[in-house]
Amino acid sequence: MNDVSVDQAPMTSELSTDQSGGPVTGPRLFNEVLLEVNNVSLSFGGVKALSDISFDIKKGEVRAIIGPNGAGKSSMLNCINGFYHPQEGTITYKGKERRQMRPHEAAKTGIARTFQNIALFRGMSTLDNIMTGRLLKMKSNLFWQALYWGPNLKEENEHREKVEHIIDFLEIQDIRKTPVGRLPYGLQKRVELGRALAMEPELLLLDEPMAGMNVEEKEDMCRFVLDVNDQFGTTIALIEHDMGVVMDISDRVVVLDYGRKLADGTPDEVRSNQDVIDAYLGVSH
Amino acid sequence: MSETQDTKHLDTFPKLLQHHAKVRPTKPAMREKNFGIWQTWSWAYCAEEVAALACGLAAKGLKRGERIAIIGDNRPRLYWTMCAAQAIGAIPVPLYQDSVADEMAFVLDHAETRFAMAEDQEQVDKLLEIMDRCPRLERIIYDDDRGMRHYKQPFLDSYDSLTAEGRAFRSENPGFYEAEVAKGKGSDVAIFCYTSGTTGEPKGVVLSCDNVLITARNAAELEGLSEEEDLLAYLPMAWVGDHIFSYAQAYVVGFGVSCPESGATVMHDLRELGPTYFFAPPRIFENILTNVMVRMEDASAPKRRMFKYFLDVAKRCGVDILDGKPVSFSDRLLYNLGEVLVYGPLKNVLGLTRVQLAYTAGEAIGPDIFDFYRSLGVNLKQLYGSTEASVFITIQPNGEIFANTVGKPAPDVEVRIADNGEVQFRSPGVFREYYKNDEATRNTKTEDGWVMTGDAGFFDDRAHLRIIDRAKDVGKLADGTLFAPKFIENKLKFFPNIREAVVFGDGRDYAAAFINIDQQALGSWAERNNVAYASYQELASHPRVGEIIKEHVVQVNRDLSQDSHLAGSQLKRFLILHKELDPDDGELTRTRKVRRRIIAERYEPLIDALYSDRDRASIHVEITYEDGRKGVIAGEVSIYDSEIYQPVKAAAE
Missing domain, CATH: 3.40.50.12780 (ANL, N-terminal domain)
Structure with missing residues (x-):
């Protein structure tokens, strides 16, 4: 593991640039650490899901977590947003160490996520689903919200405007009023991303945002992820299986296998790491 | 104003x-x-x-x-x-x-x-x-x-x-x-x-x-x-x-x-x-109508029955009411009831409630589709235009709307028919030139400002312009009768059961057609009528399918016979092709336009059979699969004779 040397060097990577056309980009530099995972271990009974994992996520970067099935990727995300509580180790977020945090507390501190299997309200419209993402930002209580009058009307309008910007951003205007259950899978994923964005998170956790998508949907999703990162400055940690996608859009990659950390570094470094190659091609453990 | x-x-x-x-x-x-x-x-x-x-x-x-x-x-x-x-x-x-x-x-x-x-x-x-x-x-x-x-x-x-x-x-x-x-x-x-x-x-x-x-x-x-x-x-x-x-x-x-x-x-x-003012090409009107019909299929039975009943009422008297023609009191009453129960809500869903004027142009619109919108009370009109004319050449005047014409010349527009049947016009909207293309300008625009449209057409008895085809496709039968293949093909294709049609006849004794059935439409018919079939080929060669298609062809002939100019080009014989015409085989362009010449070459034995007295013909054609491999489809194709109607004019004389 040579992550120490990697961490010391300033991170450089480029946004997608195709020949002469395309944006003029410089190297991307990240210094400030947003979240730090130190020696985290998690086990369910006798099963060790994570053992002694350490890595960090820097403010503004796109960080990928990859690994074969059962490597502990989702468990890692669940630890970060407080759904699981690791038995050992610490997670430091924005300089504050925390051990026992509940998901809604994590959400309040600016961590949002999407799920591997879509977790939307199927009977509700796209608009309403994304509105639920604003819930934590709303000041008035249920009673006042139901009244829909005076200051609450104004508040709702403000939230609606934020949501409309997200709808515009994700180009889903045409399904604004469509019940989510009627939408194809790729669009549902996009709505879920929209709901996470509605929280205006600082750290966005995406659990397999491109699973089960066709090439075109994947390209769209990649663009949205990069745009979110670029325009809102949101830090993104994502789990993804499509290596092409991971290598294209992430600044740094951490590789897990059987609950252990195999490698950590830029896509190029990870790609040429022998341990990673072995893990993906299958070597007996 | x-x-x-x-x-x-x-x-x-x-x-x-x-x-x-x-x-x-x-x-x-x-x-x-x-x-x-x-x-x-x-x-x-x-x-x-x-x-x-x-x-x-x-x-x-x-x-x-x-x-x-x-x-x-x-x-x-x-x-x-x-x-x-x-x-x-x-x-x-x-x-x-x-x-x-x-x-x-x-x-x-x-x-x-x-x-x-x-x-x-x-x-x-x-x-x-x-x-x-x-x-x-x-x-x-x-x-x-x-x-x-x-x-x-x-x-x-x-x-x-x-x-x-x-x-x-x-x-x-x-x-x-x-x-x-x-x-x-x-x-x-x-x-x-x-x-x-x-x-x-x-x-x-x-x-x-x-x-x-x-x-x-x-x-x-x-x-x-x-x-x-x-x-x-x-x-x-x-x-x-x-x-x-x-x-x-x-x-x-x-x-x-x-x-x-x-x-x-x-x-x-x-x-x-x-x-209040709306334009859409025929394709969009078609899509809207299809969506409505598909969604009605999912509605509950009473709603479906009500929809069907009032649609029939509208079909009977809606167009006349829109044109201000006399309609019986009971029909008028029913139509008003229909407006409350069906037409009004339907127009509201489609966004057509306030439409005072709707245009369609670009290609032929199916008469059924055209009449559907008009019978609902939408003032849909056809116009004929081109870029070179700043759009307007002819417009259907209010009260004189016919599904098969494109109307009378727009204000200040002169229209004439050249000897070869080509429509030409002169108007204040005539373009100045093709930029940096003098040759094309000369070929399209005469010295005195007439523009050649490249479309063939004629003025009918009501002084309405009718466009029948691209001028270069229009031919003549052996006896000199005007023959417009695309016009007839479009008429055939308006039937949902017919997906594609190719009409032959230039320089021949009579007009004849290849027909491609629509597998979706006829497949669902077969399902409802317990007609068993295993493949497209089998469905296409089924005698009952032949009868259905024959009814359509006879209907087209009946329509053609109403028309003094085109009555001579009724379809005397036709056959149903055993394979779908396909862009992969070069038979259609990618935009699904028929490539007449290539089809004529590939299916030469069938064309020969159409112009003989045989009632069966066999054919081998090479086909290309989507992955590029080639194969051969062989088949025996029946040839059907169709009834021919006396031209209305001639019968009256």
Whole structure:
């Protein structure tokens, strides 16, 4: 593991640039650490899901977590947003160490996520689903919200405007009023991303945002992820299986296998790491 | 109506804009749905915005007579750019927003554009890609700045920075803008419209302000358009129709134009807006109707029965009521009940409640579809037009609407039929030239201003123009009878059971047809009627399918016999092809147009059989699978005889 040397060097990577056309980009530099995972271990009974994992996520970067099935990727995300509580180790977020945090507390501190299997309200419209993402930002209580009058009307309008910007951003205007259950899978994923964005998170956790998508949907999703990162400055940690996608859009990659950390570094470094190659091609453990 | 008279002396778009800003400053000029809400801009606001934009373009160096490309969906800012360019004497060249970079490169290079206005990152990327092939292109302005943060090219400007620069320029050079607008005159070039170019390279049609404005004004007067109209601008800006309906007529009459939120929300926005003036190609009317019918299939049985009953009522008397013809009291009562129960709600869902005038053009519309909308009380009319005419050549006058004609010549338009049957016209809207293509100009436009359309047609007994085919496809039977294959093919294809048809007859004794069945339509018929079949080929050769198709052919013959010009080209024999015509085999173009010559070669034995007295023929054809492998389909095909009707005229004599 040579992550120490990697961490010391300033991170450089480029946004997608195709020949002469395309944006003029410089190297991307990240210094400030947003979240730090130190020696985290998690086990369910006798099963060790994570053992002694350490890595960090820097403010503004796109960080990928990859690994074969059962490597502990989702468990890692669940630890970060407080759904699981690791038995050992610490997670430091924005300089504050925390051990026992509940998901809604994590959400309040600016961590949002999407799920591997879509977790939307199927009977509700796209608009309403994304509105639920604003819930934590709303000041008035249920009673006042139901009244829909005076200051609450104004508040709702403000939230609606934020949501409309997200709808515009994700180009889903045409399904604004469509019940989510009627939408194809790729669009549902996009709505879920929209709901996470509605929280205006600082750290966005995406659990397999491109699973089960066709090439075109994947390209769209990649663009949205990069745009979110670029325009809102949101830090993104994502789990993804499509290596092409991971290598294209992430600044740094951490590789897990059987609950252990195999490698950590830029896509190029990870790609040429022998341990990673072995893990993906299958070597007996 | 008076409005068009008031503005008659105003011969350019910017002058009209100034006029409206004075006369109706607070009335809406443009709307766009954005962030889920309709945003509105008044005429006064538009005039200021256009002035700032024009000054910005001038400050960046756009000069009188130069071209500026405009690329994007229908957006208010792009329409303003068009007017701003015209204000300083530059010529807007709108491009199809979905054209690929190569097609764009041709037009940009041909029109020698120095400036380009792009809607968003996607269009900017395309422009950057072809920049080295268009050496004259110097400056790109973009509207939507999403994703543009990292573009640092010095020749890129955002719309906002351009208008800011324009405002500064305007305060430093007071009177500049007004003077520039005053310099404009009606004979100035208003726009280059590049025709899509199905044959060869696209051609740049040069239209002057007079061409566009006089034609737009004439049609607006004929139809009595008022400043209260609402129109949804959703067809490509590069298409001359959008230029006339959404831009020229709006400026002439002073009505508001609305832009949809995105291409995918058009139907929804249409419903919300409820336009009073509407244009759509036949394809869109067809799609809407199909959607309605499919959704009705899912409705509950009582609703379905009610829908069907009142649709029959509408079919019986709806068109007559719309045309103001006498209708029995009971029918009128039923129709009014239907309006409350079915037609009204249906029109509301489709966004057609307030439509006073709807046009369709571009290709033949199925008479059933046409009558469906008219029977609901939607004043749908056909028109015939072309880019070279600034759209209007003929329009169906109110009260004289027939599904099979395109109406009478529009005001100030002369139409004549050449000896070879080709339709020619002369009008104030006749284009000046094809840009940098004298040969094409000479081939299309005569010295004295007549334009050849390339369409064959004739005036019927009611003095209505009927377009039957492209002139080059029209032939003659051996006895000299007029023969228009596409006209007959279209008639056949209006039956849902017939997917494709190819009609032969040029230089032959009689007309005969190949028919491709529609597997979906006939497949569901087979399911309902317990007809077993294993493959397309088996279904196509089923005798009961043959009977169904024969009924359709006989129906077409009956229609043809009503028509004194075409009665001679009734279909005497036909066959049902054992395989679908396929673009992969080169039998159709990618846009599903029949390639007559190739089909004639491939199926020569079948054509021979059609013109013999045999009732069966066998055929081997090579086919190409999607992965490129080849195979052979062999089959035995039955040939059917159809009944021929005496021409109505001849029978009456």
